[in-house]
Structure formats: structure tokens, C-alpha cells
Amino acid sequence: MRLLSLALASTTLLISSAFAQQSNAPSSSAPQSAALKRIFAVEAEAARTAVKDQARTNTCWNFATASFMESEVARQSGKLIELSEVFAVRHAYPLKADAFVRAQGKANFWEGGNNHDAMDMLRHYGAVPRAAFTGLKEGESKLDHAELARVTTAFLEAVVKGGRPTKSWKPAFEGILDAYIGKPPQSFVFEGKTYTPQSFRDQVLKLNPDDYVEVTSFSHHPFYQPVRLEIPDNWSHNARYLNVPLDDMEKIMTNALSKGYTISWGGDTSEKGFNTKEGIALLDDEGKEVTQAARQDAFDDWRSTDDHSMHIVGLSKDENGKTFYLTKNSYGAGVGPYAGYLHMSRNYVRMKTIYFMVHKDAIPFEIRTKLNLK
Numbered sequence: 570m571r572l573l574s575l576a577l578a579s580t581t582l583l584i585s586s587a588f589a590q591q592s593n594a595p596s597s598s599a600p601q602s603a604a605l606k607r608i609f610a611v612e613a614e615a616a617r618t619a620v621k622d623q624a625r626t627n628t629c630w631n632f633a634t635a636s637f638m639e640s641e642v643a644r645q646s647g648k649l650i651e652l653s654e655v656f657a658v659r660h661a662y663p664l665k666a667d668a669f670v671r672a673q674g675k676a677n678f679w680e681g682g683n684n685h686d687a688m689d690m691l692r693h694y695g696a697v698p699r700a701a702f703t704g705l706k707e708g709e710s711k712l713d714h715a716e717l718a719r720v721t722t723a724f725l726e727a728v729v730k731g732g733r734p735t736k737s738w739k740p741a742f743e744g745i746l747d748a749y750i751g752k753p754p755q756s757f758v759f760e761g762k763t764y765t766p767q768s769f770r771d772q773v774l775k776l777n778p779d780d781y782v783e784v785t786s787f788s789h790h791p792f793y794q795p796v797r798l799e800i801p802d803n804w805s806h807n808a809r810y811l812n813v814p815l816d817d818m819e820k821i822m823t824n825a826l827s828k829g830y831t832i833s834w835g836g837d838t839s840e841k842g843f844n845t846k847e848g849i850a851l852l853d854d855e856g857k858e859v860t861q862a863a864r865q866d867a868f869d870d871w872r873s874t875d876d877h878s879m880h881i882v883g884l885s886k887d888e889n890g891k892t893f894y895l896t897k898n899s900y901g902a903g904v905g906p907y908a909g910y911l912h913m914s915r916n917y918v919r920m921k922t923i924y925f926m927v928h929k930d931a932i933p934f935e936i937r938t939k940l941n942l943k
Contacts, residue, residue, distance in 0.1 A: 607849065607887060609912055611895060614883030615831045616643035618651050620909035622901035624711040627680035627718070630802070630835070631657045632899035633878035634687035637833035637926065638696070640882065642774050644829055650774070653697045655704030655712070656766070657690035659750045665804050666725055666742055674729035680718050681802040684833045684878055684926045685783055689805070692778040694753075695766025701757040704750045717749040782932075782942070785810045785924040786818040788865045793939045798924060800875040810924055815861045817936050819919060823884070825931035826894070832881040833926040834896070837873040840921065845898065848905035850913040852920060859919040867920060875923045885912055894918050 617640045623632045635652045643649050661682060669678040704712055724745060728738045756765050759773065770776060790796040790812045797808035813821070825832060837843075842851035852859075867873040883895035893912035902909040913921075929942055 609885045609887055611885045613827050615640050615829055617882050618649055620902040621899050623899040625713040625715050628658050629878040629899055630682040630684050631687045633880045634684045634833045636880040637831055640831045651699040653699045653702040655750055656697050656702050656753055657687045659753050660690045660694045661686050662746055669725050670734055677801045677804050683802050684835055685807050688778045688781055695770040697766050698759055701754050780928055781926055782929050783810045783924050783926050785812050786815045788861055802875055811940055821932050824933050825927050826884050830928055830931040834881050835875055835878045836923045837921040838877040845905050848907040848911040850917045852916050855916055859916050864920055873921055
């Protein structure tokens with residue numbers, strides 16, 4: 570275990586040295602042959618664990634939110650604890666399968682999810698350290714859920730096509746998950762003491778799922794109200810996204826990051842300016858201010874979709890003084906010039922954020938009042 574001050578010092582040294590170097594990332598309008606050198610200065614950052622690799626899985630929702638939880642533990646206790654990313658995935662699969670079968674196959678089923686799924690699994694099942702449940706089989710070094718996704722999908726489609734489901738499909742489905750991911754531990758030893766996932770949540774992590782909210786900004790719903798966001802990965806039909814105007818959304822994010830909180834982000838990464846190899850995310854027209862109307866149009870015609878989840882851990886500025894969001898990705902530390910991190914521009918975040926999770930105390934008081942959030 571490391572004290573928060575030491576963790577912050579070490580991560581600041583590591584990240585600042587990486588981001589202070591010059592890179593060959595091009596601007597959004599410059600051709601590859603005329604790449605501009607980019608220098609980023611980190612202005613605010615929070616403690617976090619090392620960059621992970623989701624490998625051949627589509628479970629970014631839990632990689633992002635497990636990392637977010639780790640930073641929340643560090644913020645509140647000074648401890649950096651690595652959490653299992655597959656524990657919540659293993660518990661979410663049967664719930665998604667049940668929803669699919671109850672809808673007679675007319676529902677979304679696949680590996681993906683939303684960041685509240687991870688918090689819901691924490692609420693109902695607890696959490697475990699990463700070392701206690703890796704989801705890796707003997708001889709494996711990286712996760713690979715490609716075959717698991719195909720097998721579970723085919724299995725559920727067969728159950729639905731067969732007519733009335735029998736009572737056998739649920740234990741059979743659990744058997745598939747056990748074979749590919751493993752049985753989640755009922756107890757484990759952490760720092761010499763035995764815990765259950767629930768007692769680990771309550772006694773060690775001390776995270777209260779009710780302290781966390783998801784925020785969005787779309788004008789087809791009323792502002793300052795909880796809404797259901799119509800995105801495919803919202804398989805649980807969650808209707809608790811707090812909808813705020815775009816400028817308030819940005820205020821919440823900036824306030825949170827400047828005060829030591831972090832953000833579990835879900836958004837669109839399909840733009841050509843989202844470049845992990847160069848460690849940057851830019852809109853095609855960075856000089857044009859993003860408005861509520863432009864953001865809504867992009868969502869309405871599917872130019873902005875819920876593609877990927879990441880963990881925003883701080884704020885940075887480029888050599889021209891423009892604001893960027895320091896973002897921890899889950900593609901491994903070897904991707905890009907910044908050891909697996911990237912910088913998303915202010916405009917990119919304003920346009921391409923679909924929703925994000927944050928501690929409710931990170932929301933400015935005047936916005937919390939409008940949301941009637943206690």
C-alpha cells in the first residue's frame with residue numbers, strides 16, 4: 570500500500586515527464602508529412618493505478634469504472650488498490666442474459682455496458698482485488714472474450730428460438746461463464762485478513778454506490794431532470810442520468826477535475842481525430858465552438874454514439890494554452906506517446922461526451938440545487 574502523497578508524487582513525476590516531451594502528433598488539419606510537435610503541461614491530476622489492457626474484450630465500461638473506483642478509494646483513504654475488472658463483468662452477464670430472454674430476444678445482449686453497471690455490481694455483489702480474480706486461465710497473459718461473446722450470444726438465441734424457456738438455461742449459462750471467466754470468489758485474503766466481496770467493499774474500499782451519479786446533456790429531454798438515455802448499452806433501461814445544459818456539463822467536469830475528483834467517461838471515439846497512436850482527440854474543426862444544438866444534431870443522426878469508456882484523471886494544456894482532458898485509456902501502456910494516456914480537447918469533450926459518472930459532491934452547489942440533488 571502506498572500513501573496518497575507518495576502515489577501522487579510518483580505518478581506526477583511519471584506522467585509529467587511523459588507529457589513534457591515533444592511528440593509528432595499532427596494537428597487535425599495538418600497532413601501526416603507535416604506533423605506538428607505537441608507539448609502538454611499537466612495542470613491537475615489525481616492518483617490512479619497503472620494503465621491496464623482490456624485486450625480482446627469489449628468491457629471498457631468496467632475497466633474505466635474500476636479505475637475510477639480505485640481513484641476514489643485513493644482520494645478518500647490515500648490507498649491505491651487495484652480492483653478486478655472481470656468481477657463485475659462476470660456478475661453482469663447473467664443479468665443481461667435474463668433481460669434478453671425476458672424480452673424474448675428483442676433486447677440488446679453483448680459484452681458492452683454502461684458505467685453505472687459497474688457501480689450496480691458493486692452495490693449488489695461487492696468487489697474484489699485484482700489479484701483475487703483475474704479471469705485468466707493457466708498460461709494466459711491477456712484477456713480474450715471473443716469466443717465467449719460468440720458462444721453466449723448463440724446460446725441465448727437458441728434459448729429464445731426454442732419457444733418457452735426451460736429452467737435449465739440459467740445454470741447452463743452459468744456453466745459457460747465459469748468455463749471462460751471462472752467462478753467469482755466467495756472469500757479471499759487481502760493484507761492478511763479474509764474478506765467477502767461485500768465486506769471488502771464496506772470495510773476496505775468504503776465506497777457508497779449512492780454517492781455516484783451519471784450526467785448527460787441532450788435537449789430532447791428536459792434539463793435538470795433524471796432521464797433515460799437511449800443508447801444500446803443501456804440494457805438495464807437506467808433512467809437516472811442527470812440531464813443538464815452543455816455549459817453546466819462542462820462546469821461539472823472542470824470543477825471535479827480541478828478539485829481532485831476523477832470522471833468515468835462514456836462517449837464517441839469514431840472521429841478520425843480520435844487518435845490513440847498520437848495520444849490525442851480533436852474535432853475536425855477545432856476552431857468552431859460546440860453548441861447545444863450542434864451536439865444534439867450529432868446525437869440525433871448517430872454521428873455521436875456511445876463507443877467507448879475511459880477514465881479522465883486530470884486537466885492539461887497544450888503549447889498554445891488550450892485546455893485538454895488527461896485521459897487514462899485501457900488499451901495498454903504501450904499505445905501512443907504518453908504511456909497509454911491521451912489528451913482530449915475541450916471541444917471534443919463538449920461534442921462527443923455521451924455521459925459520465927462522478928461523485929455527487931464534485932457537482933457545483935448551484936447546479937446541485939437545480940438538480941435537487943442531496
